[in-house]
Amino acid sequence: MASEHLLAHSGTEFGPVAIGKGLGRFSGAVANALTKLTGNGTVAQTSERPVLYAAVRSDTTDEP
DSSP states (O other): OHHHHHHHTTTOOBOHHHHHHHHTOOHHHHHHHHHHHHHTTSEEEEEETTEEEEEOOOOOOOOO
C-alpha cells in the first residue's frame, strides 16, 4: 500500500505520518513497511531528518 501511494505521487517525498494519513493506517506500521520496501529497492529514503521516502522509478525500456 505504501509503495502504491508513493508511485501514485511520483516525484514527491513523503514521511510515514503523511503516508499513514493518506492510507488510513498507523504511521508506525507504515514506517515498518517503508523500511522493508527500502531494503528491497522499491522505495528510497531521501532524507534522514525528517525521514522522507520517494518511489524508485524502474526505467526499463528497450529504446536506445
